[in-house]
Amino acid sequence: MIKRVFVAGHRGMVGSALVRLLESAPEVELVTRSHSELDLIRQTDVEAFFREQAIDEVYLAAAHVGGIHANSRYPADFIYDNLMIQANVIQAAHGNGVTKLLLLGSSCIYPRLANQPMQEASLLSGELESTNEPYAIAKIAGIKLCESYNRQYKVDYRSVMPTNLYGENDNFHPENSHVIPAMLRRFHEAKLANAKAVTIWGSGRPMREFLHVDDMASASIHVMNLPVADYQAVTEERLSHINIGTGLDCTIAELAQTMKDIVGYNGALEFDSSKPDGPPRKLLDISRLRELGWRAKIDLQSGLDRTYKWFLQNENALRGVVQ
Secondary structure, rough: OOEEEEEEOOOOOOHHHHHHHOOOOOOOEOOOOOOOOOOOHHHHHHHHHHHHHHOOOOOOOOOOOOOHHHHOOHHHHHHHHHHHHHHHHHHHHOOOOOOOOEEOOOOHOOOOOOOOOOHHHHHOOOOOOOHHHHHHHHHHHHHHHHHHHHHHHHOOOEEEEEOEEEEEOOOOOOOOHHHHHHHHHHHHHHHHOOOOOEEEEEOOOOOEOEHHHHHHHEEEEEEHHHHHHEEEEEEOOOOEEEEEEOOEEEEEEHHHHHHHHOOOOOEEEEEEOOOOOOOOOOOOOOHHHHHHHOOHHHHHHHHHHHHHHHHHHHHHHOOOOOO
16 A cells, blocks of 8 residues: 655755655655745645645654754744744644654753763753753654644654764755764865864863764654554653664764764864863663664764765755855
8 A cells, every 4th residue: 555655854864864765665655845845834835735635644854953053043943943843744744634743853852961871751851951952942842742642632643862963965064064064074174275273163072972864764764664552662651752873972072083084184183162062971772762673774984984975976066065
């Protein structure tokens, strides 16, 4: 039986990875819309889309995302856009008979000083990291929307919370991107310019976990397709989300050295401690995901190498590159 699957945000890093995997599935008829075709912030447009398209499943990968600098500079955009996208898509999906939906969130939902590795039960147990609090609150609201619709309407709306993502089709903007694309671009440009040193934001001591986007797409499809009984066996009504990660982390300094070697930059590394570090550590507890039979396949070294090769092949057409 063919099912019509809407990937919201199909041009983004995660959405495009989902499309690459789903388009090879014979039982899937993909439905996508660009931002110019469907603005998910406009409620009436989203409702009309769902009325017309007879969607069976939704992967909600659309989001307004960015790194520490972007979150600090545009907090209103981050909270408003993400709240509206999630609320509009979830309500329109429910109102038009869609009973299966997967919301893609972020590990920033957890308290800044949550016990490590961070379990799903850490949600709402402490203060959030101030640099991305508006975005985190929006993502928490998305989780609670899914939980609430499940409770009230008996639908099957699931949520997955990935660790830091990277990979093909990332945003490589010099200021508004996440740590890996920003660092990769900085090293690449320093190599071309024969710069004596590259400066990394922060002390280099914080520890982070990184997941390649193809692994994220694989895990998302795995969770979406789990039988209801299997999914519910490791979740509960109040904690229905599942962490997605590798179970491994490294310091920012270690990441910088690995990236430096992959790019082939021969200059020095400097760390600017006047810039914010963010939380001291962010490692997800992925025991629920492992219990459900999924593990990451792409190690950090291989994933970074793939990402840099893709960057070189697509340098002139990248999202976020200012010509």
